[in-house]
Every structure is written in structure tokens, then in C-alpha cells.
Amino acid sequence: MKTIKAIHKASYHPIADLITYNPLPSPKLRQIDPFIFLNHHGHQTYPKNNNGLPFGPHPHRGMETVTFILEGDIMHKDSGGHESVINAGGIQWMTAGSGLIHAEVSSENFKKEGGDLEILQLWLNLPAKLKMTKPRYIGLQKEEITDFEISEGKGTVQLIAGDWGNHKGSFDTLWPIFLSTVYLNQGGILQKEIPADENIFFYVVRGKVKINGAIIPFRNLVEFNNEGTTLHVESSEDAVFILGHAKPFNEPMVAQGPFVMNTQQEIMQAYKDYQDGKFGSWS
Template sequence: MRTIKKKHKAISAPIDDLVTYRALPTQSVDYIDPFLFLNHHGPQVYKQNNRGLPFGPHPHRGFETLTFILDGDIMHQDTGGGKDVIEAGGVQWMTAGRGLIHAEVSSDKFKKEGGPMEILQLWFNLPAKYKMTEPKYIGLQKEGIPTVTEDDGKVKVNVVSGSWRDTEGPIPSLSDIHMASVELQQGGSFSTVVPAERNVFFYVVRGAVKVNGETAEKLTLVEFANDGDEISVEAQEDSYILFGHAKPFNEPVVAHGPFVMNSEEEIREAFRDYQMGKMGSWEG
């Protein structure tokens, strides 16, 4: 069974009127290679005639984003041609690659009607060989994500990428990143094996679970050592977690705002390319 290295509490980092907790990076953890960044927006309730999410057009290069919509919706648009509205239970996976501009805002319907909102966005690094790959966007509604049930239905694993048991996730990962969201009823449990050389990503969104013998409550990122291969989880109350794993890239990480590269010079180049319009021009 893997040893828990440390448990990191997400910090409050509101953005305008958007309730936000940042789990990565914080003062206690920089990143868990190749998992770079996690913002947990909400939970909160928006009133009618609200402004919605504040993420207007902005550029990215050198990494990928995976967004989980638990409540509410996101209207996505990017300069690579991606455009849709994903609702509760769905996900969005964007490979920024060599660069694009995108916006993530609420739909007109949500802004008019309001309602509950909870969204998580996770950033994965891209290895140097894929930093300048062609951008790509995939949006999936809840129905497009396969679910594996465990423990007589007390555990539901929503498989996004990689595999779980014999079920393949619908989104192919360039870097063999396995990601799922897991819904657990109180008392529900599961065990899984992750090879020791792979880094585990484990974040408790809601509830509280016992993982490898230690309690982890909501808003907690659990960091594991690479000294075993078994992960065992039991829900102490109804819970929701993000769970994934990947081989670390062991490459330099230089992050500046919306760009993640391997050197300062590549960051400067990214800013130049953006200013020169090489990541596309925005037509909102």
C-alpha cells in the first residue's frame, strides 16, 4: 500500500465574485509532475441575471486543461474552432499545444436563470516533445463518459482518459494520463493498483474519505510517495473525488501566467508569438 507523503489543504483564492479554492500550487506543494494546477470554483449559487464565469478570452501554450462541470455549465470557444456548451456532469479537455486563445464563460441561459455552480479545472503539463503540438479541444456531456460501478453500486467511477478495469476513457491522452471522477456513497469503498513509478493525483472535492488508512476531508489534495502500488479508499460520508495517475516527465517546468514551457526563453517566445497573432485572433 502506498504511503501518504502529505495532505495539502486547498487555499481560498476568490476571483471577482467567484468562490475559488486553489489546490495546486500552494505554499505547501508546487506541483505533482505532470499535474500542475487545480482550481476548484464553487460551490455557490448564482442569482438570476448574473454575469456568470469571468474567464474571457486569454491565451495558453504548452499544457492541457481538463475541466469537470459538477453544477452549472461552461460555454467554451477557442481560436482552433472549438465551440460548445457543456452542462453538469460533463468535461472539457483542451490541448493548448503550440498555442490558442480561448474563453470559458457561462451560457446565456445560466446567466439569465442562475442556479448552483461548481467547476474544477486541472492543468497537465505536456512533455517537451509535445509542447508545440497542434491544439485540440474535446467536450463531452455526461452521457458521453462511461461509468464503472464498484461495491454494489455504492461507487461510481466516471472514466475520462486512460482506463479503469476493462473500461477505456473516451479521451485519448498524449502522455498516458489516466483521469476519472469518483462518486462514493457513505460506506462505499474501492481499491486499485497504480504502478509505483507513476504519480497519483487525488483530490477530495466533497465529503470525507479514508485513503490508505488516513482521513482526507473535502478541499484536500493527497500527495503519495512512490513506494507502493495499492490505493484503498472508503467513504466516511457521501463523497466526490478526482483521481488520476501518470508517469512524471522529470523535465524543467517554467510557468508564467498562461504559458508553461521548459525555459525562460520559450516563455518569452510564447509572449511574442501571442502578441504577433500566432495563436489566432479573437472574434467573440
Template structure:
């Protein structure tokens, strides 16, 4: 079975009144190529007449964001003209590519009435050849995401991208990124084979999982060596896992704020282009 290299506890980093945990990047773990960054917002409950999510208009270039709405909703709007509200169980996939502006806030209904909220946002790198690809966005509600069950229904996976046990993911992607969210009932078991040349992204959202004989608890990210293919996951409680794997790009990564490029010169250019309005105009209406 694949050897565990380290287990990283997510750091608590609240954003205004938004509960936020981040397992990566930290001082101990910069990235798991090509997975760059993860923020785990919530779980928390908002009262009526709240301000909702604080992510007003901001730019991105050179990467992709994948946003998992576990509870609550997100109202997305971007400078490419895309608008949507995605609810619990849904996923948003945004390719920033050459650059765009977007805002991720709560819907008017959520701000008015409140409710439970839990959201993950994962940043994925783009290889140098795709950094300046045309931006695009797709949001899918829960019922458009394929599910597959294992272990007599004790394990249910939503296949976001790539494939899992022959089931293809909901999103077509520019790079071969495999992503699933997997719910385990207590004692549920899942056995997988991950290609040796793929890096694994394994984040325990809630509960506790025994992976290859080692416990990974909620808000922990398990880092693996690339020495074997087999993963054996056994739930020690009702649990939820974000599982990803992909070939690393093995390219230089320079990240500054919302931009992720290969060189500092490209970062400087991104800021210059943003200031000149080249990453899209924001309609304030």
C-alpha cells in the same frame, strides 16, 4: 499500501464573485508531475441576471486543460473555431500545444436564469516533444463518459481518460494520463493498484475518505510516496474524488501566467508570439 507523504488543504482564492479554492500550486506544493494546477470553483448559487464565469479570451501554450463541470455549465469558444456548451457531468479537454486563445464563460441561459455552479479545472503538462503540437479541443456531455460501479453500486466512477479496472476513458490523450471522477456513498469501498512509477493526484472534492488508513476531507489533496501499488479508499460520508495518475515527465517546468514551457526563453517567445497574434485571432462577434 502506498504511504501518504502529506495532505494539503486548498487555499481560498476568490476570483471576482467566483468562489475558488486551489490546492496546487501553493508554497508547500508546486506540482505533482505532470499535474500542474487545480482550481475548484464553487459550489455556489448564482441569482438571475448574473455575470457568470469571468474567464474571457486568454491565451495558452505548452499544456492542456481538463475542465469538469460538476454543476452548471460552461460555454467554450476558441480561436480554432471550436464552440460548445457543456453541462453538469460533462468534461472539456483542451490541448493548447503550440498555442490558442479561448474563453470559458457561462451560457446565456445561465446568466439570465442563474443556478448552481461547481467546476474544477486541472492543468496537465505536456512533455518537451509535444509542447508545440497542434491545438485541439473536445467537449463531452455526461452521457458520453463511461461509468463503472464497484462495491454493489456504492461507488460509481466516470472514466475520463486512460483506464480504470479495464474500462477505457472517454478521451484519447497524447500522454498516458489516467483520470476519473469517483462518487462514493457512505461506507463505499474501492481498492486499486496504481503502478509504482506513476505519481498519484488525489483531490477530495467533497465528503471525507479514508485512504490507506488516513482521513482526507473535502478540499484536501493527498500526496503519496511512490513505494507501493495498493490504494484502499473507504468513504466516511457521501463523497466525490478526483483521481489521476501518470508517469512523471521529469523535465524542467517554467510557468508564467497562461504559458508552461521548459525554459524562460520559450516563455519569452510565447509572449512575443501572443503579442504578434500568432496564437490565434479572436473573433469578437
């Protein structure tokens, strides 16, 4: 069985009027290579005529973002010409690669009508050989994403990337990774085989679960030891969690602001390239 190394409680870091919790990185955990950052926004209810999400145009290089829209919506626009509005249940996967500018804001309808909002954004590192790959973006609505039942109907897996049995994830990735959102009803069980040499990303979004006798409430990140191959999770109440796993890159990582590279010199070059307009723009 997989064993727990530590449990990390998300810290509260509001952004303007946006409720935000951040479990990774933390003073005790820099990364779970190649998973490097997570922001959990909400749950909160916006009134009518609100300002929406505050993430106006900003650059990225050397990493990828995966955005989970549980409630509300996100209107995406980037310097590569991609635009979309993804609604509740949908997923966005953006490869910043060599560099782009993007904005993530609420749709005009959400700002006008308001409503519930809960969104998570996970940053994934890119290996050195892919850091300068061409940027790309894919946004999928809930109905476009693979899902299937587990635990005799007491759970549902939204399979984002990788394979589980005969099921294939909805996003084709540049490097091997498994990523999913799991919904377990009270009494549900998830059991999955994961190679011992892969790092696990496990964050409880809602409810609480039990792993090896330990109760993990929502807004907690579980760090696992690299031993055993069986992950066994039980839900003591209705729960939602993000489950991912991948082999670590074991490369130097320098993260500064919106850029994630392998050396400080590459970070300095990223800032220069951005200032020189090499990340593109839009009117």
C-alpha cells in the same frame, strides 16, 4: 499499500464573485509531475441575471486543461474554431499545445436563470516533445462519458482517460495518463492498483474519505509516496474525488501566467508570439 506523504489544504482565492479554492501549486508543493495546477470553483448559487464565469479570452501554450463541470455549465470558444456548451456532469479537454486563445464563460441561459455552480479545472503539463503540438479541443456531455459501478453499487467511476479493467476512458490522450471522477456513497470502497513509479493526483471535492486511517475532508489534496501499488480508499460519508495517475516527465518546468514551457526563453517567445497574433483570434 500506497502511503501518504502529505495532505495539502486548498487555499481561498476568490476571482471576482466566484468562490475559488486552489490546492496546487502551493508554498509547499510546486507540482505533482505532470499535474501542475487545480482551481476549485464553488459550490455556490448564482442569482438570476448574473454575470456568470469571468474567464474571457486569454492565451495558453505548452499545457492542457481538463475542466470538470459538476454543477452549472461552461460555454467554450477558442481561436481554433471550437465552440460548445457543456452541462453538469460533462468534461472539457483542451490541448493548448503550440498556442491558442480561448474563453470559458457561462451560457446565456445560466446568466439569465442562475443556479448552482461547481467547476474544477486541472492543468496538465505536456512533455517537451509535445509542447508545440497542434491545439485541439473536445467537450463531452455526461451521457457521452464512460461510467461504471464499483463497491457493489456503492460507488461510480466516471472514466475520463486511461483504462480500468475492461473499461476504456472517453478521451484519447496524446500521452499515457489515467484520470477519473469517483463518486463513493457512505461505506463505499475503492481499491485500485497503481504502479509505484507513477505519481498520483488525488483531490477530495465533496464529503470525506479515509486512506490508511487518515481522514481526508473535502478541499484537500493528498500527496503520496512513490511506494506500494495498492490504493485503498473508504468513504465515511458520501464523497466525490478526482483520481489521476501518470509517470512523471522529470523535465525542467517554467510556468509563467498562462504559459508552461521548459525554459525562460521559451516563455518569452510565447509572449512574443501571442503579441504578434500567432495564436489566432476571433471576431
